[in-house]
Amino acid sequence: MKKITTFEQKKVLILGLARSGEAAARLLHSLGALVTVNDGKAFDENPAAKALLKEGIQVICGNHPLELLDEGFAYMVKNPGIRYDNPMVKRALAKKIPVLTEVELAYLVSEAPIIGITGTNGKTTTTTLIAEILNADGRSAKLAGNIGFPASEVAATATEKDTLVMELSSFQLMGTIDFKPKIALITNIFSSHLDYHGSQEAYEAAKWRIQENLTADEYLVLNFNQEKCRALAAHTAAQVVAFATEQQVDGAYSLEGKLYFRDEFIMETAALALPGEHNLENALAAIAVAKLSGVENQAIIKVLTSFSGVKHRLQYLGEISGRKVYNDSKATNILATKRALSGFENSKLWLLAGGLDRGNDFDELLPVVSGLKGMAVFGETAPKLQKLADQLHIPTVPSENVATALKEVFEKSTAGDTILLSPASASWDQYKTFEERGDMFIKAFEELKGELK
Structure with a gap:
């Protein structure tokens, strides 16, 4: 970890704990900052706040007093x-206090180069693919960020x-200033999180921050299947590397049943291993990043043929008596299920849906x-899905939940x-959750596999 002095003897307020806030508090404390944590959960019910207090970090819990600022x-x-319309955040901005997210801290202290991945869909799968490919090639890749590992904790x-290999949400990218990955990747851009950002333009601007500080020495990998991303390519200082399906581009592409990188056949x-057009895009994005990182084809093939x-994201569980599951x-929405269905032959597919x-x-x-x-339907949306199936004369199995649906199907x-x-x-x-x-x-x-052994 770089021993930076940026925060030494500076007062820093951590707003909101969770794992990233806890990690940021510890990192800043180790860098000599005068840290105060402010979390909405009451102290008596807040084990993270109790642990930080024992470590000498000031904590204020149960409310968010504006006068604290x-x-x-x-x-x-x-x-x-x-x-950003939170009263505490608005007050900080009005007082010209820089508002960061902990991925900025991670960048400032990281000795390791960063590969940053953002986009509306496919971030987690693509981030995981890239890390596994790098590790298969003998590198030491560490997952970080929105994928569940606080970036500042990993960077430390x-x-x-x-x-x-850092998954980055639009929320995290809005809190960056100097953040600069070695390779940045945008998987795609669709409409999302408008309740948070207020408009599609603001959401896209947040995503675009991933390349804000890139120069001609860094790479920006873009999805050239999307006209929006093709247009954005003209507005960055970075070297643009494309990925696309069924068209030849300067980067990774699929053509006539084969995958290439800059005319080099890969596989x-x-x-x-993963079905679906969206997973083909994810694979091509991972290939582009891997080749830019100097990875051997053997490592790419090993991961992409076995992953x-x-x-919970089109995860292959295995086979039971000849049925793949x-x-x-x-x-959790219609678009995601449409994308999943694109990878299968309907005449042999049973869909379990509802919620x-x-x-x-x-x-x-x-x-x-x-x-x-056939279909199995369950949950509150079961009647609507049953109606859909009836329109198309698809056999259905009304089920109580996902477990009974599997057994009945x-x-x-x-x-x-x-x-x-x-x-x-x-x-x-x-x-409670997906x-x-x-x-x-x-x-x-x-359980079913065990019963049929």
Whole structure:
């Protein structure tokens, strides 16, 4: 870790704890900052605040007093989930106090080069692919950022021999000033998080911050399947490297069933372990970053032919009596399920779907579910999905939850079929999170596989 003096004897306010706030507080404390943590959770119910207090860090819990900002703070480091219209954040900005997120701290102290990945969809899968490819090539890649490992915590222990592979949300990127990765990647840009950013333009501007400080010495990898990204390519100082499907570009591309990087054949498209057009894009993005990092093709092929997916994101669980089973519990909306379905042959596919009813119908799924072998429906949206299936004369299995759906569909399916949990709905009608929903499905898979041994 670089022993920077930027924060030495400077008063810094950490707004909001969670894992990133806790990590930022410890890092700044080690750098000699005068740290105050302000968290909304009451102290008696706040183990993180108690631990920080024992380490000599001041904590103020249970409320957010605006007058706290009159105490001469030089910086605020906020939890990424806290919006900029929050009264504390607005007050800090009005007082000209720089408002950072902890990925900026990670950059400032990191001895390791950073590969930064952002985008609307595919960030986690692509970030994980890149890290696994680098490690397969004998590098030391460390996952960090929005993927679940606080960036400042990982950066504090990384050395120049490591590489930080960092997933970055728009929320995190808004709190950067000097942040500059060696390679930046934007997987795609769609409409998202408008409640936080206020407009699509503001959301896109936040994503675009990933390349804010890049020069001709760094690389920006862009999705040339999207006209928006192609247009953005003209507005960066970085070297632009493209990826695209079914067209030749200066970068990674697929053509006639083969994957290439700058005309160098890498592997057959059919050998990819993950199905779907979106995963083809993820693979090409990972290839581009890997080749720019000097990775051997053997490592790329090894990972891309065996990668079973990130947990709950079109994750291949395995096979039971000839049926392949996938867990895509993260598919909490229609677009995600449409993308998942693109990778399978409908005539042999059983779709398990349902969850929280947000008031929308499922007509957008009509073209992509046509010809399904069957569906299991559950949760609040079950009646709407049943109606969809009836329109297309798809056999259905009304189920209580994801676990019973798997067992019931297994009985009706045959060897050679695929069973896919891709709910097209949020999980909150029956589960606290999509992870809890996916974990129940995984447990049901393991139990069923054990019973049939």
